[in-house]
Amino acid sequence: MPAYPYLKIDHVDKSFKRGSAETEVLKDITLGIEKGEYVSIIGHSGCGKSTLLNLVAGLLPVSSGAILLENKEVNDPGPDRAVVFQNHSLLPWLTVYANVKIAVDKVFSGTKTKIQRHDWIMHNLDLVQMAHAKDKRPSEISGGMKQRVGLARALAMEPKVLLLDEPFGALDALTRAHLQDSVMAIHTKLGNTVLMITHDVDEAVLLSDRIVMMTNGPAARIGEILDVPLQRPRKRLALAGDTTYLKCRQRVLDFLYERHHFVEAA
């Protein structure tokens, strides 16, 4: 076990400047994530959780502090930190297959042959149960399917850390449950390191090993980190009455609605 965590967010501050006005969004965020861990970040809207994910993804620069992956600083985006965006972000003029292909071709152009790359694309589409729709365009498939393809594209990059930015936020409850089960199954099978942004308490408790709760912005901090000591694989129905599950859920709800209830208008 190395002395440093796999992914380390080290005293990170982030502020946005517009002219002379400076808004501090994140203040002194320090978080370590171990390999294979599933960590959720939960907080009210506007608390800067998406900003934090963008910092880890490298899409935004940190104002101070550093983000280290395997003890190496990262400050630009790259396929080792693949993102599943909230609104899927598939390229609408490409088919499902081509959307995954663009990622696979870019990441594995030197290491895999054409046939291996094809197999790898199909393998990842199979993983999210989307192989049947490989020749469809994003406009021809449902929202849940688009999100699955987005997930396949991210998984196909073989990222060191998988970043999920409210991946199920735009979906209806039933589709969301389906996708959560798929993500759980994939996480169990592949052992990815996952950092997920969410505002859904049940989702956070069900999927995560640890839940990071953020205080309200501006200058949001990490308020509390909760371990979820539930055995994997987890079953949605069995957990519904589980005391540990309910206790964890209660802790998160307490944090969000008692101690740091949302004061500003959204």
Add this chain to the structure above:
Amino acid sequence: MNMHALKTENATAAPLPAGEVVRLPTPKPSFITSKVIPNAKNIAANVIPPILMIGLILVVWQILCSKPGATLPSPSKIRTEAYDLIVDPFFIAGPQDIGLGWRVLTSLQRVAIGYGFAAVVGILLGTLVGQSVWAMRGLDPIFQILRTISPLAWLPISLAAFRDSQPSAIFVIFITAVWPIIIITAVGIRNIPQDYRNVAAVLRLNPAEFFIKVMIPSAAPYIFTGLRIGIGLSWLAIVAAEMLTGGVGIGFFI
């Protein structure tokens, strides 16, 4: 009497089946009436009104211009005097004396070259202006001023620079068509959603890959709008430019 009446009834009844047999081939004409006639009617409905209108205009023109002392020739006079030009558009009687068809082709060729340059330069410059805030701030005011200059006003400048009518005409086409392409392409590039840029960033697409795989497809509807406006303008410009430069071409002929 009764017998007689019956006989006549029989006699009238007897031809009836024969009549039915005769009526059997009716499906055949009904095929023609159901397919051919509606089609013909459809075509006629589209063709007859314009033919009638053109005929009417020619008649009015003939009446107006056949008075003695009319300044413009009547259609019948044009037909007798310009007959050889109209029936044979592809004759070559000398370096400056060629048929109408050849002249149109020469002009089209100029438009193709000038417009081709305009498309390439316009898309590239439009991408630059759309992509970089600095390029936009620097170039956009210049473009906005230059594009208001009439295409024909460029002609003396280009004649002075190239000292030949052919490249000058092409240059005028280019300068006419390039502005809408630049401006509309830039709008298209600016409207690429941030999501696509994020995807490209995560994939570490290099600028060339980003241009081909994301920018062009994403901005394609805008780019084609710009190209369509550009081609219309360039055809308008070539006639005017050729009228002034001379040489070969439809504008010069006019």
